Each structure stands twice: as C-alpha cells, then as structure tokens.
Amino acid sequence: MSATLAPAVSTGRRAPETRRRTRYLLWTLAGAVLIVALTYVLPPFRNYQLATVGAYLCVTAGLTVLTGLNGQLSLGHGALMATGAYTVALLQERMAGQGQWTLLVSVVAAILVTTVAGGIVGLAAARLRGPYLAGLTLAVAVVVPAITSTFDKTFNSDQGLSVYVEPPPLALGATFPYERWQAWLAWTGALLTMFVLATLVRGRFGRSLRAVRDDEAAARIAGVNVARTQVLAFVVSAACAGLGGALFAVLAQSVSPGAFPLSLSLFLVMAIVIGGLGSLAGAVWGAVLLVALPALTHSVTDSIDVSPAVAQRLEGNLPLALFGITLIVVMLAAPGGIASLKPRRRKA
Amino acid sequence: MDRFVFLTFDGLGRGAVYAAFALALVLIWRATRIVNFAQGAMAVATAYVGYSVAGATGSYWLGFVVAVAGGLLLGAAVERVVMRFVDHSSPLNGVVVALGLVLVIQGVLGMTYGNEFRPAGAPFSRDAFNVGGIALLSRFDLFVFAAVFAVVGLLAALFTRTNVGLRMRASAFAPDVSRLLGVNVGGMLTLGWALAAAVGSLAGMLVIPTELGLHPNAMDIVFVSSFTAAVVGGLDSPFGAVVGGLIVGLLLSYVSGYLGATVAPIAVLLLLVVVLLGRPGGLFSRSAARVA
C-alpha cells in the first residue's frame, strides 16, 4: 500500500504524513483517556494487572517491529528487559529519596543502556538467519543468571536487588491507590511506545523494514541498506524492551534473574505470534494474553471441584496443559494471530 | 595436567549426550526445515513410558526399546495430528505450536506422574575406569559414544545410500517439485518426524541417567545446550552436530573446572559469537550463501 505513495510529489507526501501523525496522536490520547477511566473503575489487583499489560506492551510492540515487520527472530528479549530492569534498580538505589524526577532519569538511562546492548546483539544478528539467529539470541537469554552471579557484588546473584520507588505524588491526594499510580506509569510508557512505533513503521523506515523482510535481494536493488536496517530494527526493539524491563522493575519493586528466565523470552515470542505478527494491534493482543491467559487457565482449574488427591495432581499442571492447548488451537484456527481475525483484513 | 585430562574426559562424556540430542534436532531440520522446540519434552515423555515399562517388567532393555519405539509413534502422531495443519507461511507458527506442545506434555506428565524426580537407572556401570588415579570414562560413557556413532552411521547411510533418504531430502528442499515427481511428500514428512523423535528419545535415555533424574522438565537445559551444539556445528550436518556437541561439552567442563560453574553460560555465548561471526551457518555449513 505504501508503494502507491512513492511517486507522489514531495508536497503531496508531506500532507498525509502530518495528518497521519495527528491521527495517531488523537488515538494515543483516546487510549490515555480510556486507561485513566479504567483505572478508576477497576479494583486494585486489576489495576496492577493492567499495569503489567502496559509494561508487556512496550516489549511486545518492539518485538513486533523486529520479528513481525523485519523478520528477525529474537529469543533473547528477556535478557534485554533484564538490562533495563537492573539499570533502573541500580540508579534508583543511588538517587533514593530525591523526588519523582529520579524515576524519569532512571528509565531514560535504562532505555539508553539497553539500546547499546541491543545494538551489539543487532550487529552480530545482522549476519545471521533463521535458526542461527535463534541460537545466538537463546544464548543471550540464558546468560542473565550467569552475569548476576559472576558480578554478584553489583547484582547480588539470585536474590537480586530491590527497587526504590517513590509513593504516588501527594498532589494526587493522600489516599491515591498505589496500583492506579502504577498503571498510569506503565501506560505512559506503553502509549508513548505505541505512538512512536506507529509513526515509525508507517514512514520510510517501516517500508525498509518490510522490504528487507520480504526479499533481501530486491530490497538491496531498491537501494535499501539491508544490514543497517536490520541493526536499526534491533536497536529500536531493544529500546522498547529496555523500557518494558524498566517498568517491570518499577511495578515489582524488585529485580532478580529468576524473573527473566528463558521461558519469558519464549512467551514474548509466543505472545506476538498469537496476537498477530504483522501489526502493532497484534502486540496489544499479545500483551493482554500474557497476563490474562495464565490467570484464566488458573481460575478454570480452580473452579473444578475434586478430591484432595486428584486436586494435588491437577494443581499447576492442568493450567499449564490448558495454556498449551490454547496456544495450539489458536495457532491452527488463526494462523495470522488474533488481530487477523478482524472482518476487514488488510495486508501489512 | 591430571586435572586437564580429567576435565577433558568429563567434557567428552557430557559432549557425547549433547551430540546425541543435537542429532535429533539436525534430523528434523533437514527433513522439515523446522527447529523442533518440543523435542526435549517429547523425549522426556517417552523416557517416562520407557522407565515405567522397565520398572514393571524388570528389563531395562525392554524399556529402552519401548522408549525409542514410542518416540517413533509420538513423532508420527505429532506430525499427523498437529504439525500437518500448521500454516507454515510464517516459520514462527511451527515454533509456537511446538512451544504449546511443550506445555501440554509437561502438564500431562505432571498430572500423570507428579512433579517429583524419579530414578533413571543406567544399563551399565557409571563408575569410571581409573588410570593412574585419574577417573576417565565409565562403561556407560562408552555405551553413549557407541550409540551416537551408530546413529550417525545409520543416518548417513539412510540419507546418502537409500531411496527413502533421497526422497526425504527432496521433500524438505523442494516439496512441490518432489510432489510432481511422484514423491509422497506428506509421508516423508511423517517419516522425518518419526525418525527425529526416535533419535530424540534415544538421546533422552542416554542423557537422563547422567543428570538429576526423570522429571517433566528434565530435558530443558539439555535442549539449550544441544541446540547450541547443533548451531555451532551447522544444522544441516549430522557430523557437525557431533563435533558441536563435543565442543560444547568440553567448553562447559573446562570453564566450570578452571573458572567456576557460574561463568559457563557466558563462555557458551562467546563461543557462539565467535563461531557464527566466522561462519554464519555453523562450522560445517556447506555453502556460505544459503539464506534460509
């Protein structure tokens, strides 16, 4: 679809891009209003879950750009999240008690550090394809506990660090629920991420991303610098993962390597594929599923009334199996993910 | 020096089991162009069945045969019932279905057998032969080596000497052309899955006695090491899988012995970076320019 815009004269191109940006801005504002309204309706735990969805959304949106739009698979995004989370933990510890602004500084620093880390991985990744890229990023994912115990003076090995977070600003009132504040923080990050990424992927960068994904040789002929595009995609995606990880640290008020296991990285990939690889809407579905699906399978199991002996066998195991079955069924029924199930379907 | 010799043999013993499991990954990659993330869980499932049979009949070897045969059946079933219906236009769909299978298998095993460790006996003594005070290999290690080389030999013969092997390779690389030429592509896929799962089950029977015991997650870490081994060697090369397995085994042993166990994953990452930057398709990739 974007190809049709290419021959237009420059003045004709500017206008739709500006209009598009305004439209994204309006959507973002609408999203913000919806979230704020929701946080006043939902009870505290649901607000916490909503906040978790927001933090996940930063990561899944970034991963969608990398994997969905650029075709590079990363099994190591959990490690990038850990990078952001540990940065926040270490900085917040240093700046404890100096006010709300420190959080912004820490989060921005987390994004920068993770961007650098992602750039390094991206440089190596740009040479690799398919399973070889998967293998390398898998090794990145499992290196987190090794690093935290090798440098345990800084990272305190398995036990991890606690994250200092200020209570909600007093201006909001003395009894402002903490979980509502957490949801606001997380969704500020998430909506910002969505706005920036939506603008990016509709522009020139997005066209390069997709061109490289669809046919590297053709993209090269069309003048796209393939390696540069791939590294850039990794960098953008890492920045988002860093933000997501930072928000996780803030929500949990603690970081430890056990919170970023290989299964997290794998679940992130599952989430964006199930949600729908081609679009950012898929990333939203993915983030929602990451939180809702385990909770749903657990409550389904809970509602089954059986003898203690049987219950002990089912406990934990049945939710696991149900979760797996759901993944398989969705994948077979909707190969393009949930976002592709919309009646009016467009190709990315 | 004693220490080096000891660590070398320890690493070779570990490496051999990684090699065995990496072979299963290579096999399925060659046959279907999929990295089967469920390979570990499938191997554990058949190992549970194998050990149940061994426990009930008192014969380890009967259990062993049942496990490998169970692998054949399970592989075929997974392909016929699930994988066949996956839309492979995106390679990730297969990966996600495989991960879903992992959860289902682990959940079902947990419900049936419980999440406790169970003993996994070995058919041969695991006591190492001592030479000059240094423990070298055990009978079981020798059995693992023999099994790995037998599998490599059989696979090489299958793919290069037999008609079926040729058809399997053709189906994987050019399914449409193969179909036109009268190859039963679907049947070949099923056969590929069955064989790969059987080799995986065999590897599981070799690995599990050397680790913590039988558990629904018993192969998780082995999967990571073996996948690394297969990537290092090159996913298209059975020989590469064996070499990759031994390299990873030796590296883990040396690093744990000289620098400490915590550093080992960092060393593995560095190994991958070095190997893949030099040869993006693994050590034994045939053509540098293949874009998968």
Added chain:
Amino acid sequence: MRRTWSALAAITLFAAATAGCSDDGTGGSSGGGSVPGVTATDVLVGTHMPLTGPAAAGYSKIAPATKAYFDFVNASGGVHGRKISYKIMDDQYNPANTQQVVRELVLQDKVFAILNGLGTPTHTGVLDFLKTNRVPDLFVASGSRSWNQPDKYPGTFGFNPDYTVEGKILASHVKETQPGKKVCFLGQDDDFGRDSLAGIEKVLGPVAAKQSYVTSNPNVGPQMGALKQAGCQVVMLATVPGFTALSLGTAAKIGFKPQFVVSQVGADLRTLSKQLGAATPLTEGLISANYLPMSTDDANPWIQLFKKVNAQHNGNAEFDNNIVYGMSVGYLFVQSLQAAGKDLTREGIIAAVEKGGFQGPANAPLRFSADNHSGYGGEQLSKVEGGKQAYFGTPYETDNLDGPVAAYSAQAATPPQNGIPAAS
C-alpha cells in the same frame, strides 16, 4: 485505523472480563472493624509455592499438607469458631510470578495473612509489598536471614533454622568427630551456599577447598574432580536434593569416597533415594541435621498424628518429610491463631507470634520475640545407617553470629490429645 480499534477492543475486553469476575471491593485494608480475610466463621490465608517447573520436586507437597492439617482442624470446629481456608498459588519459583500471585492473594482475595511463602529469591521480592499493605507474612519457607529484620519488616517471620545456624552445628560436629581431617565445601551459588559456608567457617576456620554449582548446569563433575584432587576427607554440601544426589553419584563415579555432611535442605533420604534409585546405598553414612520429626519414625507421637491427618484429609499422599514440614507449619499457625484470641486482627497475630512460647513437633527452640523474627534456632544431627535415617545425640542451639553451639535440653513436647493446640 481498524487495527487501532482492534487494539482498543483488546484492552476493553480485558477490562470487561476482569471487572466481571471481580467483586466490588474498593481495596485497601483501611476501615474500622473489618479485618481483611476474617469473618465470624472463616479466616482466609494464602501462600505461594512452586507446584510446577523444575523447582517443584518435593516442595509441591508442602502446601497441600498444610491445607490437610487445616481441614483436620476445621473438621472439629476450627479455631475460635473460624474455619481456616488456605489458598495455594503456583509461582513456579519465578519471582515475577510471585509478584502477580501474592498481589492477587492480597488485593483480590483479601487474605488475612501470607503463610509459608516458599523461596528466597521469590519471597524477597514481595517483602516491601506485604509491608506496605500491612499483611502478616508468617513462617517463610527458606533459611535466609532476610526474614529476621523486625525493624524493616515488622510483619515478616521465618520458620527454618537459618543456613548459618545449621552450618555452625554441622561444622562443630565435624570438628569434634573428625579432628585434623581435610574439610571441603560444595555449595549452591546463592545465599544458601554463602550463608552456609559462613557458618561452617565460623567454627572450622577457612575450608581446604570450596566449589560452587549453579542449578542451570546439572553436572558437578569438574567440581567433584577438584575436591578429589585437593585430597578432601570431609565434604560439606549446601545443596538442594537433586544436587546432593548428583554429587554422591559423581563422587562414586570417580572413585572419591569422603565423609559427606549435608544441609537439611538437601538431605531427606526418601527424596534422595527416589532420585538415586538403585544407587541409594551411596547415602550410607551420610551426616545431616534436622529439627522436625523424621517421617520414618513411627514411634513419634507427632508422626502418628500427621499420618492420621494425611490419611483422612490429604488423600493418603506418600508420607515424607515434606508432609511433616507442611503439617508442622499448619500446627504452628493454628497455635498462633489460638494465641491471637477471639478478636482476630493482623496486629493481634503479630503480637501473639512475637510473644512466642510455642511448643510443637520440633526438637529445637523457636526464637520468636519482639526483636527476633528468625525461626528455629537449632537442629539435631542425623545419620543414615542400614538404609534408615535417624537422629543421634542431643539437639543443639546456636545463633547466626559468634555465639557458642550448645546442647538444647528441653523436653520434646507431645501433641495434645485431639491433635489440635488448645487456646492459651
């Protein structure tokens, strides 16, 4: 922008789904009179445990055993007329999951207290949250010293003897019975291994050789090889059961036969023999320590009681030390409820636990007081002989600082006639 619609739809759907199944509680534990999780007829407590995943082995049996003991108490009318409901949440030993499930328990289910949450890395992450919400955090299932910080975490109490206490007790036994021997150490690379080694070295001085392992690499060949070469005669293990079994097997494999002295965490014979199978005789002579009755000690009145509860309320699950542990936790919690009195409040139960004075199945003293929130302060040595693990000698008590290791001579308590602690 239909996709944006889809995205908004996803969120709204999520909100609708979750709002649908949530009660209309406005959250917060403020409000006079009503105590979260407590009614005239019920008290609701929750826990987090690994029920699935690699860490679930053994541990997954603890919480159901606690629940079974509560059901046993409920069957004779509960405590002060209240029946105890116990909600068990699976966190797979992943600290991120612990965050979710503990918040669900506290904010959504409004539990009265968190009981026996398991694991150091997992539970460390929720300490601040529990403190902010003033939730009693009773009898944490781990031997970390973190639970004993009454100034920082006034509502958190330990249960297990901490790893340093245990290290000191095991080491003084070694010092006494194996003088002049070369003592070495293999431990898990986290607070378990570190604290344990700290206790050992307080008594013995620096060990001859020390090695560590990580759970993500199930091979201790290189480590055992190093200890063998160092000529170690006694090897002290701070290992979880899987790695104890692995260490024994690996040592046998390379012809290394030291005296093994193992932390209680990884020394349960029944768990070990499950993993070792035919190689179980390798455990012969293994020294360890414990503080609860052995599951195999049929003559012990507590074991008789717990076996009865297990048969009636736990589906007759295979009886092992994890079940003894779970029921002992349940017994201590019921004692705390009794002591807190009829008007149950969160402050009341914390005050009752701090008052202490509980006698139960353990052969070691509980140390609870206003300025000590650590759990048991001692252990008794045990040995595997003729395929049976049994206590020998007298129990010892000590602290995690430089205090002496002294014999603890108090008479072991016997369970009450009906198996339920009486109101104090």
